[in-house]
Amino acid sequence: MAYVAVKGGEQAIDNAHAWLAEERRGDTGTPALSIPQIEEQLGRAVDRVMAEGSLYDRELAALAIKQAQGDLIEAAFLLRAYRTTLPRFAHSKPVETATMRIERRVSAVFKDLPGGQVLGPTYDYTHRLLDFGLMEDTAAVPPAEPIAAAVLEAMPLVPDILGREGLLEPDVRSEHEPRDLTREPLTFPAERDVRLQALARGDEGFLLGLGYSTQRGYGGSHPFAGEIRMGEVSVEIEPAELGFAIDIGDLVLTECQMVNQFKGSKTVPPQFTRGYGLVFGFGERKAMAMALVDRAMRAEELGEDVTAPAQNVEFVLYHSDNIEATGFVEHLKLPHYVDFQSELENLRRIRENAG
């Protein structure tokens, strides 16, 4: 009989893991990657994994990238599965991006503004020519010019400049404590705090595609990049027993404030509205896409027609998490032969009925 029972699952798993470990290491004639190398030289990958993994720890993110062979979604998954086991000992106070130690700050709506434009370490104006010099990469890198201290002193948020004239909608403080998606399930209607948290953890590619779709007419909102800033902010907690705030460390964040046209409604005069993006690390593409999608999801609140995917809150929030998405898409490779057999019998019977 040709039938071999599907035995030996245990051995197969052990063998697969051994093979994986060997492949991860690759040719042992090549030096192994160190964690500091990944942390320092693959910084954008580390940023993305921290953002989608919802855990700000460069070293662990670098470890996850190494362990996942550079598969960034797998790396984010490793971080998520780790962070969920960590105890919560405090909640931080809201971080103040207005007092960010700026490394980059650009506005597309004002030519010049207090604090000026600071390009920072951007790829924006590089020519995308492969730099064969990096093949060898032995030359010393000259230090970059530091940002003038005077520039750093006054960096008001662009929306605050606009807000003074009343042309931009005010940023309303939410009435309740922000909810936390990592502790409570998503429920609807989902308020903006929950939506922003979901977007901040969401997949960069998914948000990029959705944000792009709003620009091409699926829920357009006429955006301007009011301001994009990236830099370091301090995180403070206020332990109840102390009664005052203490600084527990720094985060690098990228913030995007989109300013969008709004025709006004019966109750609200025409004004600019806001779309907001904030992500861990230097993640400008995602912060911008997030701001577009955030604004699109405010359609119902602003009395606009909800017709496009990016405006559909349920659609966006249920599908933005790449750990959930990759799990469910990839689970199709698990055995389904019981269900498939029932479908076979079903189909045979239907065809008999018809014949």
Add this chain to the structure above:
Amino acid sequence: MKGYNFAYLDDQTKRMIRRGLLKAVAIPGHQVPFGSREMPLPYGWGTGGIQVTASILGAGDVLKVIDQGADDTTNAVSIRRFFARTAGVATTTSTAEATVIQTRHRIPEKQLREDQIIVYQVPQPEPLSRLEPSRVETKRMHGLADYGLMHVKLYEDIARYGQISISYDYPVMVNERYLMSPSPIPAFDNPKMDMMPALQLFGAGREKRIYAIPPWTRVKSLDFADFPFRAIRAPQACGLCGATDSYLDEVVTDNHGGRLFVCSDTDHCSERRAGFEEAAE
């Protein structure tokens, strides 16, 4: 396991899940949202079932894990190992010996007892999801017990194909109130849920829902008075143990259309074969 709590989850999380389970048992068939955690296994691999099992497991429990009815499929092996490693509980492949059975896609052939709990892994807890994608809308429909949409779907199937075309994940009414997904078990297994002596728990990790059927609860597969529910199985006998009443897997044996039908419940099949050998001796 060093550095982790018994059965992986911390006690706060277990308490949250147990509260959800109590509510679920109190409202049979109703989906209870819960704060599903990221697990060290991917969504779709049984994270909901794993969280439920982790929350109910005690040191004295004996755990059986099956996938497609079999104890030796890779995912069943992986989940069994996970609990052997994180909880140190005894594991078994015997349905009769287990106190907790975690399953994907099957209910064991052997009747379960009052002192057993079966935990189902659920990919999509919302039975109406293929008819209505919005959860805001389906929640309203459950609230009003407005299940006309599903009846229409079944009616259209009969009109078009002469039979209901759902062969697995066949919707059931629990305790005459809530429409429920039985998880993607074959419709063949649905009747086993009705008045089952064991407690049935369902965990959907990615969708963050828990639901339950208490012991001895009415579970009815949807049908019509003039078109009663019929369980489907391949009409063959098991090629290994000869069973004609068990659910069969179809195994391709050659390139010429050769097929072998064998029990999907491997424990059931090997127990029957062991019985024949004893009888022969």
